[in-house]
Amino acid sequence: MQTLDTLDWITISIYFAVLLGIAIWVIQKKQSNTEDYFLAGRNVGWFVVGASIFASNIGSEHVVGLAGAGAGDKLPMLIYEIQAWVVLILGWVFLPFYARSGVFTMPEFLEKRFDARSRWVLSVFSIIAYVLTKISVTIYAGGVVVSALLGIDFWTGALGTVILTGIYTILGGMRAVVYTETLQAIVLVFGAATLTIIGLDKVGGWESMTQTIGPEYLNMWRPATDPDFPWPSLLITSTIVGIWYWCTDQYIVQRALTARNIKEGRRGTIFGAVLKLLPVFLFLIPGIIALTLKMRGELEWDSPDQAFPVLMSNLLPSGLRGLVAAGLLAALMSSLASVFNSCSTLFTVDIYKKLRPNTPEKKLVRTGQIATVIIVIIGIIWIPIMANISGVLYEYLQSVQSYIAPPITAVFLLGIFYKRINAPGALTTLVVGLLVGALRIVLEITKESFAHDSFWYYLGDMNFLSFGAWFFLFCIVLIVVVSLLTRVPAKEKTENLTFQTISEEEKKNNKLSYNWKDIVVSIIILGIVAAVMLFFNGK
Template sequence: MQTLDTLDWIFIGFYFLILAGIAIWVIRKKKENTEDYFLAGRNVGWFVVGASIFASNIGSEHVVGLAGAGAGNKLPMLIYELHAWVVLLLGWVFLPFYARSGVFTMPEFLEKRFDARSRWVLSVFSIIAYVLTKISVTIYAGGIVVSALLGIDFWTGALSTVVLTGLYTVLGGMKAVVYTETLQAIVLVLGAATLTFVGLDAVGGWGSIQETVGPEYLDMWRSANDPEFPWPTLLITSSIVGIWYWCTDQYIVQRTLTARNIKEGRRGTIFGALLKLLPVFLFLIPGIIALTLKMRGELHWDSPDEAFPVLMSNLLPSGIRGLVAAGLLAALMSSLASVFNSCSTLFTVDIYKKLRPNTPEKKLVRTGQIATVVVVIIGIVWIPIMANISGVLYEYLQSVQSYIAPPITAVFLLGISYRRINATAAFVTLVVGLMVGTIRIFLEIIKDSLNQDGILFYLGDMNFLSFGAWFFLFCIILLIIVSLLTKEPSEEKTLNLTFSTITDEEKKNNKSSYNWKDILITIIVLLIVAAIMIFFNGD
């Protein structure tokens, strides 16, 4: 590993000055009300919405983990990066329902469609899930990146980034988050693209990579009997996780709710889908380049998760290295800022405001700021626990999400597509589903101490993709059966909130919110996704 020199530090310093300038500008302009603090006043344009969706998704766990998947023979994980089609699903299918309902949060939408019980379950569970997965994983990955790049110890790197990000998130709210994320997305794309081009040049092009690693290594589609990544369940479970993450999770959907109208929100998701295609080229390919150089004896790293920072520090010239380092710091900070703000929104709007409905706006904003500080502290406490994670970080993240996603995806999907689904069914499915997911995680941890012929060992040892697919089917059946055995939902709970109950006026409004250009770009994105799937088939 080469450490950063003076020119690198000048680039990093310049980047942080601009970031600070944007944050200060936003903080000085902000108003003291909840819509402004949590949803940036619902007045954001499509470019900022799309860039914010991309930047909040691409965190250091992508930079570390996706490159690690490329370097560690986990190419099927690439399918999670081809979810541009799911981002389009958010804009074309889900967003109109959310916008019509006028909600701040996803649990709030569940209350409008079902009842308060579902809202409570999703609120509490989402906050716990954010702390256990998003915050802790991002801080852990960020600690690796920062310590490797800046030559400082893991704790100093992780703590300083968390505190700095927490500061502007607390003071500036959602507006500070989305505007700083726009800059961070630009810096990250430019930096990582530079590394990809320099890396391809260093290994002698794509053909040279294929010769070194072999065509079978570059195949993302493994047989249905593969013990790690059987292709049928990989396709099904990754889609379930994708719909949960992109279409129903506060963390991402909150970006589209900041848009000034459905038209801007949908265009933001189309732009975000285009940007979502980039990680394949920005992070996965550098991981494969790092492996190629290691196989040739020209580069050394111990764990696949170190592939990206080691490649960057060895290949890039002075100055450019600083720019990419700034991009990596940007990725870490944008992910953390997004999850901090989402946590404080969920706590303030879905929990605190429900318990104290007459709280004035100014106090709600203050509560949101305190909630952010608490989440920052919990995130820091989790660092030593996360430091014990072994293996490829990205695979760990996807496996945990495969146990979280099925019940939530089932409730949202059937909730908007089937009018008969009622509040009791939604509540039962969420509670039972979350219990099953927790049991699976527990069984996976203790499976070595279980009887290998028993049902508990079988459940704990089952491939996480196969488990996710069967679990989703179980949730769908449970939803339908409980709904049919209980009372039909009232018209108030379904009007404009399911496909069959949308009024003619709302259909007309929705139709006027897009044109042929939106449809054309959507088709282009879908064709690119198909082309990448065909390209990485090992031939």
């Protein structure tokens, strides 16, 4: 690892100075009510919406983890990174329902469609899930990146970035988050693209790299009998997780809800989908380049998760190294800022405001700021626990999400597509589904204490992708059966909230919110996704 020199530090300092300037400018703007603080006044344009969606998604765990997947023979994980088509589903299918209902949060939408009980379950569960997955994994990956890049110890790097990000998120709210994320997305894309181009040149181009690692290494489609990544389960479960993450998760959807109208929101998701095509080239391929150089004896690293920082510090010239380091710090900070803000939104709007409905707007904003402080502290407490997690970070994240996603995806999908789904069906599926997901995590950790021919061992040892696919089918059957055995939902619970009950006026308004350009760009994105899937088949 080469350490950063003076020119690198100057580049990083300039980046942070600009970031600080944006944060101060935003903080000076009014944050007098919850719409200002949590949704940036619902007045954001499509470019900022799209850049914010992308920057929220691409955290340091993606940069570290996806490059690690490329370097560690886990290419099938690539399927989670070519989900630009699922981002389009958010804009074309889900967003009109969310925007029409005027909600701040996803649990709030469930209350409008079902009842308050579903809202409570999803609110509390989402906050716990954010701490277990997003906050902890992002902080851990950030500590790895910062300590590797800046030559400081893990604790100092992790603590420094958490506290710095926490300060501007607390003071500036959602507006600070989306505008700083726009800058961070630009820096990250430029920096990582430069590394990919220089890296490919260093290994002698794509053909030379393929010869070193072997063409079969570039196959993301393993046989259905593969113990790690059977392709049918991979395709089904990645889609279920994708719909949960991109279309129903507060963390991402909150960015689309900041748009000034449905048209800007949809265009923002289309632009976000365009940007989502980039990680394959920006992060996965550098991981493969790092592996190629290691196989040739030109680079050395201990674990696949170190591939990206080591490649960056060794290949890039002075100054550029600082820019990519700034991009990696940007990825860490944008993800942390997003999750901090989403957690405080869920707590303030879905828990505190429900318990104290007459609280003045200014006090709600203050509550949101205090909630962010507490979440930052919880995140710091989690660091030593995360420091003990082994294995490829990205795979850990995807396996946990495969147990969280099925019940929530089933409730939102069927809730919007099938008007007969009712509150008892939704509540039963959320509660049972989340208990089953928790049981699977416990069994996975303790499976060796059971007899190898027992049902509990089988359930804990089952491939996480296959488990996710069967679990989703179970949730679909459960929600349909319980709904059909209980009462028909009241008319106000389905009016304009399902595809079967949209009024003619709303259909007309929706048609006015897009034009032929939006359709053409969306079709091109689908074509590129299909082309990438076909290209990485090891032939």
